[in-house]
Amino acid sequence: MKKQTRKRLIRGLLYGSFILIVVVFALSADWETIARAFGDIEIAIDMFPEVLTIAAKNTILYTAGAFSFGFVLALLLALMKMSTVGPYRWFANTYIELFRGLPALVTIILIAFALPIALGVAIPGGTLVRGSVALGLVAAAYMAETIRAGVEAVPRGQTEAARSLGMTRSTAMVFIILPQAFRIIIPPLTNELVLLIKDTSLLFVIGTTPQTVELTKYGRDFMSVTFNGTPLTVIALVYLAITLPLTRVVAQLEKRTAKAR
Amino acid sequence: MSDELRNQDVPPIQVIDLHKSFGTLEVLKGIDFQVDTGEVVCVIGPSGSGKSTLLRCVNFLEEPTSGTVLIEGIDMADPETDVDAVRTRIGMVFQQFNLFPHLTVLDNLTIGQRKVLKRSGSEAEDVARAVLARVGLLDKVDEHPIRLSGGQQQRVAIARSLSMNPDMMLFDEPTSALDPELIGEVLDVMQSLAADGMTMMVVTHEMGFARQAADRVALIDEGVIVEEGPPEQVIVAPQHPRTQAFLQALEHT
Numbered sequence: 001m002k003k004q005t006r007k008r009l010i011r012g013l014l015y016g017s018f019i020l021i022v023v024v025f026a027l028s029a030d031w032e033t034i035a036r037a038f039g040d041i042e043i044a045i046d047m048f049p050e051v052l053t054i055a056a057k058n059t060i061l062y063t064a065g066a067f068s069f070g071f072v073l074a075l076l077l078a079l080m081k082m083s084t085v086g087p088y089r090w091f092a093n094t095y096i097e098l099f100r101g102l103p104a105l106v107t108i109i110l111i112a113f114a115l116p117i118a119l120g121v122a123i124p125g126g127t128l129v130r131g132s133v134a135l136g137l138v139a140a141a142y143m144a145e146t147i148r149a150g151v152e153a154v155p156r157g158q159t160e161a162a163r164s165l166g167m168t169r170s171t172a173m174v175f176i177i178l179p180q181a182f183r184i185i186i187p188p189l190t191n192e193l194v195l196l197i198k199d200t201s202l203l204f205v206i207g208t209t210p211q212t213v214e215l216t217k218y219g220r221d222f223m224s225v226t227f228n229g230t231p232l233t234v235i236a237l238v239y240l241a242i243t244l245p246l247t248r249v250v251a252q253l254e255k256r257t258a259k260a261r
Numbered sequence: 262m263s264d265e266l267r268n269q270d271v272p273p274i275q276v277i278d279l280h281k282s283f284g285t286l287e288v289l290k291g292i293d294f295q296v297d298t299g300e301v302v303c304v305i306g307p308s309g310s311g312k313s314t315l316l317r318c319v320n321f322l323e324e325p326t327s328g329t330v331l332i333e334g335i336d337m338a339d340p341e342t343d344v345d346a347v348r349t350r351i352g353m354v355f356q357q358f359n360l361f362p363h364l365t366v367l368d369n370l371t372i373g374q375r376k377v378l379k380r381s382g383s384e385a386e387d388v389a390r391a392v393l394a395r396v397g398l399l400d401k402v403d404e405h406p407i408r409l410s411g412g413q414q415q416r417v418a419i420a421r422s423l424s425m426n427p428d429m430m431l432f433d434e435p436t437s438a439l440d441p442e443l444i445g446e447v448l449d450v451m452q453s454l455a456a457d458g459m460t461m462m463v464v465t466h467e468m469g470f471a472r473q474a475a476d477r478v479a480l481i482d483e484g485v486i487v488e489e490g491p492p493e494q495v496i497v498a499p500q501h502p503r504t505q506a507f508l509q510a511l512e513h514t
Contacts (some may be wrong), residue, residue: 160355167377168345176361
């Protein structure tokens, strides 16, 4: 058999089997039941406006809180990790390894339950703050590594030029190195933000109230009342409405940095 | 800095028995070297000879393994010495320019003045414009470095150093990263600095510049100063066989 013919035959086979699978699936599925279970318009309408005004709003608040707190902590950890002072480096290393190695859920339970119950220490500010802090602690470990990588991506000559002007290490870091590092790490940091948005769904464990409920818990509660899958469809769409634009922004930013090099 | 220490008798740069090793590799093997006020000294030599390392040891970008570096009589290795403060008096120009890409030309020239010398914004800007005019790039004041040619970037880098009003300037192969047609404009700026009496230590491969502008030329090979003297001697009529070999190799390139 000629090479050309064989290539064409394999391509045909690949297309053919795909179409076959789709047709079999489409014929065998009970579309009416599926539509009723996941696309009930009335149930969907019932969820509004709370799904946006409370649940989506809280998801965004948790994310924003966790990201802000996590970012500040991450910056501190990254600087500690690059410090010439040994104990700072060890602390940062341990922190980063610990929180990257543990499931986020464990950290959340630790902050929300273990601390108040075992030590009698509760982080003040209610569920919103507690949830943000727990997620921020985890996110900081990842973001610290991102920031450090960004700082190390700035050419050595930049530090040397800054120091030769008489700048101290910290002045050079703040005015010369970090501004350039942040340009490099905006895409990976935005990715971190998207991951964080999705991780807020873990906060169901901290026992949110109707006022502090985030998207996933809100959808699940709605599901257990209606015995229907539609709430899941709705919150999935809301999640995508938040995350898809962000991932698009990341793609754009990455294209721009690639061009600038 | 009190004025009595800025005595004309104290050489701006004095290096005594300088050794520098990277791991087990000894790059500088006992250098004694001096640059006097207003003097232009070119340091030449094969690549890997240690000439850039010597230059970088002068402002302590590299810390010497042993030996002494005195800047205007101040011992750079003395724990009491504020190395950052001394560096403000030593301008440094790099092979790769090392302009700050996130800042405009103006901000490149003012950031050191404002953050280190604590000059006011308007004073720093006046100085920046004056030195930019001096290197012929006043019209690029609002550009970002990436939009400039290599020669223009290097002239901005020289202006950035000058904006700190340094007492002396170090040049680390300032034209080696430039296209041949852009070398002249940078050398012109350096010539005019030399003519104005700036104390300069220049690591370079530009023999033409060394002959014209240098008061003294030092050839470094394998970590030691092989030959030192006026350019007519070192470049035109070298005494040492290694100097002769180096200059001959240059001619063949």
